[in-house]
Amino acid sequence: MTKSYKIPLLLLMAFIKENKIAQYISEDEIYESFKNFYSNPKYAIDMERHEKTKNFRNWSKKEYIKLAKENPIKYLLKTEREYFKMDGNYFCLTEKLKLVLNNKIFVENYKDILEFRCYEYFKCRDLF
Numbered sequence: 001m002t003k004s005y006k007i008p009l010l011l012l013m014a015f016i017k018e019n020k021i022a023q024y025i026s027e028d029e030i031y032e033s034f035k036n037f038y039s040n041p042k043y044a045i046d047m048e049r050h051e052k053t054k055n056f057r058n059w060s061k062k063e064y065i066k067l068a069k070e071n072p073i074k075y076l077l078k079t080e081r082e083y084f085k086m087d088g089n090y091f092c093l094t095e096k097l098k099l100v101l102n103n104k105i106f107v108e109n110y111k112d113i114l115e116f117r118c119y120e121y122f123k124c125r126d127l128f
Contacts, residue, residue, distance in 0.1 A: 003046065003050075003071065004037075004043060004046045004118070004121055004122070005067065005068070005071040005072040006072040006076070007037065007043075007114065007117070007118045007121070008033045008034045008036070008037035008038070009030065009033065009034075009068060009072045009073065009076075009091070010072075010114055015093070016107065016110070016111060019104060019107055020101060020102050020107065021093070021097075021100070021101045021102075021106075021107055021110065022093075022101075023092055023093050023097075023098065023101060024087065024090045024091075024092045024093075025090065025091050025092075026089065026090055027061075027065050027089050027090075028061075030064070030065060030068050030091065031061045031064045031065055031068075034064045034067065034068060035064055038056055042122065043122070044056075044057075045122075046122070046125075053067070068091075073086075073091055081094075082094065082096060083096060083097055
């Protein structure tokens with residue numbers, strides 16, 4: 001992972017709701033997840049350090065969605081088609097994952113892994 005963009009897409013804020021994993025997330029949910037994630041000063045530094053994203057605090061929903069579609073969504077669809085797909089304007093998990101969406105143990109492990117990857121990403125880059 002070279003940027004933290006996958007984290008707000010995959011972490012609690014977008015896919016995980018009420019200890020379940022949502023199969024579909026809308027552009028509104030993606031926008032809210034990215035905006036909330038990067039409004040945290042400890043994560044904002046990843047956006048501030050790059051010319052293309054340093055003005056993110058003034059972004060509209062359109063710019064956040066563009067970032068999500070050009071970066072994590074595009075590459076997850078390219079490399080992980082088995083698990084991710086688009087359905088109109090919804091970013092979705094494939095049917096292959098349907099069996100684990102409500103599995104509490106899977107959800108807890110998923111959250112732990114993503115939280116660890118988030119911590120590791122920022123720690124390894126001396127951004128914490």
